[in-house]
Amino acid sequence: QSVLTQPPSASGTPGQRVTISCSGSSSNIGSNTVNWYQQLPGTAPKLLIYSNNQRPSGVPDRFSGSKSGTSASLAISGLQSEDEADYYCAAWDDSLNGHYVFGTGTKVTVL
């Protein structure tokens, strides 16, 4: 079961800015870094943001991440049609001997 809560959907027109929230607790986001994954239809997830706000090589700079307390957010600036995908936040959780937790996922639709 997911312990990180995300809105089920978000949408915007091309060029707009879309923000996705991720709410956790002191044992996960409050204590560890947050990562974001993008999953295009029918494909494996791909690392989008790591360590709260770092972009892997090849990820466009229109994607940005931030974290504050027990919440995090992903922003997509200049939304493009190819950004239509599912997005998941994730973090290590220190409870119960430690385990990794994913967010509930957000479907981004480009209108």
Place this chain on the structure above:
Amino acid sequence: QVQLQESGPGLVKPSQTLSLTCTVSGGSINSADYYWSWIRQPAGKGLEWIGRIYTSGSTNYNPSLKSRVTISVDTSKNQFSLKLSSVTAADTAVYYCARLALWGYFDLWGRGTLVTVSS
């Protein structure tokens, strides 16, 4: 570059054990910088972490699956494996293997393999 490939039966009967292997190619599984992990995703649903293993053999499992999961590593074959016992239809999912950096993020994923639990 390093690639991951899942393999194993696509159909498992209820109450039996699901067994999958992930082969690491283009690099060594014996790296001090990574854990090796399994993740699954039921159709139309979100991602669920199953567990991780270090090359030393040290493991961590999802508390909700811990009683049924075993992850092992074979460094001589550059592979790591998943066994999930007493499966039910609820275990039907796409299973991914992934590389987990020590800093806590999955930077490399396999393409995934669908496992269906059905009689």
